[in-house]
Amino acid sequence: AELSCIFHTEKDPNPRIEWKKRGRDVSFVFYGEQFKGSFEGRATIEGATVRLRRVTQEDAGEYRCEVSAPLDPVNLGETNVTLRVLVPPHTPSCEIPASAVTGSVVQLRCRDQQSIPPATYSWFKDNKRIGSPRHANATYLISSHTGILEFKSVVKEDTGHYSCLASNGVGRPKMCEGKHMTVEDVNITAVVAVVVVVLLLAVVCGCGGLLLHRNGFLPRKSDIQSMNIYPPIVTDGESVFSPPLPRLICRQDTEEGKSADRINLDVFRVGVCCLRAESGLRRLVLI
Numbered sequence: 386a387e388l389s390c391i392f393h394t395e396k397d398p399n400p401r402i403e404w405k406k407r408g409r410d411v412s413f414v415f416y417g418e419q420f421k422g423s424f425e426g427r428a429t430i431e432g433a434t435v436r437l438r439r440v441t442q443e444d445a446g447e448y449r450c451e452v453s454a455p456l457d458p459v460n461l462g463e464t465n466v467t468l469r470v471l472v473p474p475h476t477p478s479c480e481i482p483a484s485a486v487t488g489s490v491v492q493l494r495c496r497d498q499q500s501i502p503p504a505t506y507s508w509f510k511d512n513k514r515i516g517s518p519r520h521a522n523a524t525y526l527i528s529s530h531t532g533i534l535e536f537k538s539v540v541k542e543d544t545g546h547y548s549c550l551a552s553n554g555v556g557r558p559k560m561c562e563g564k565h566m567t568v569e570d571v572n573i574t575a576v577v578a579v580v581v582v583v584l585l586l587a588v589v590c591g592c593g594g595l596l597l598h599r600n601g602f603l604p605r606k607s608d609i610q611s612m613n614i615y616p617p618i619v620t621d622g623e624s625v626f627s628p629p630l631p632r633l634i635c636r637q638d639t640e641e642g643k644s645a646d647r648i649n650l651d652v653f654r655v656g657v658c659c660l661r662a663e664s665g666l667r668r669l670v671l672i
Contacts, residue, residue, distance in 0.1 A: 386440045386470070388434065388435040388450070388466045388468060390432075390450035390464055392462060394454045394456075395458070397460075400452050401452070401454075402452055403451045403452075404449070404451075406446055406447070406449075407449060408447075414428075415435065423443075444468060446467070446468060448465070449465050450463060450464050450466065473555045474500040474556065474559045475500060475551075477496055477506070477559065479494065479547075480492075480493065483564065483565070484567045485536075485539050486571055487540055487541060487570050488539070489539060493508065493533070494532060500553045500555070502555070506528075506550065508527060508549055510545045512546070512548075524538060524540070532549065539568045541568050541569075543568050545566065546563050546564070546565050549561050
């Protein structure tokens with residue numbers, strides 16, 4: 386790359402020349418008759434024009450050339466030079482589905498994020514370039530700037546080997562590795578098979594629950610008992626004065642009809658209790 390700076394002096398044969406790079410901070414490129422920083426060893430100067438070798442993207446930016454000639458009537462002159470580093474295309478990344486269903490919308494993507502200026506893209510099918518649609522009823526859309534090839538409704542004829550080429554006028558264009566896309570009809574047999582399996586599972590689960598219910602593994606409504614707890618009433622005992630114990634009434638629905646069995650709950654000490662049934666119970670469930 387060349388940073389051009391041309392000057393003319395009237396009296397001063399050895400003017401002072403400085404180059405600076407402008408950015409967040411101003412840094413010296415050429416000062417005191419020598420190059421500074423990363424420019425040392427890869428830059429030369431002739432007159433006031435600088436030539437750079439092994440240019441990278443970090444060299445891009447705005448430079449300023451300053452020439453001062455104390456012996457001349459006008460002892461200072463300066464000019465700004467913008468260096469734009471061009472980057473040839475890299476191999477683009479391509480997103481190409483391996484398969485698609487007829488009638489669906491399918492997008493193929495191609496992108497190179499490193500080329501400067503930005504690359505433009507061309508799509509190929511079976512090594513033949515896909516041209517831009519010529520009418521509004523075309524079955525696909527293609528954008529050379531975004532790199533997207535979109536099928537509005539794919540058909541079996543769209544099956545093929547697809548690849549993308551990136552170019553920006555700098556260096557050789559690069560093509561991504563192509564991939565094969567197959568367009569198939571909806572597999573009706575597989576869909577029916579899935580539905581049948583789901584229905585069979587529903588039937589098996591329903592029958593299993595019914596068998597468990599009949600064999601008594603699941604609780605029936607008649608097994609659920611209700612309990613009413615009556616508040617204690619303070620009365621005198623034979624030898625000890627203490628609050629009376631709670632009285633629980635357990636009701637049970639039986640096959641002969643509704644019956645109520647009364648149970649007295651006597652508490653002798655904390656954590657120890659005794660049940661005294663006034664009439665027999667088929668089953669007692671405490672929850």
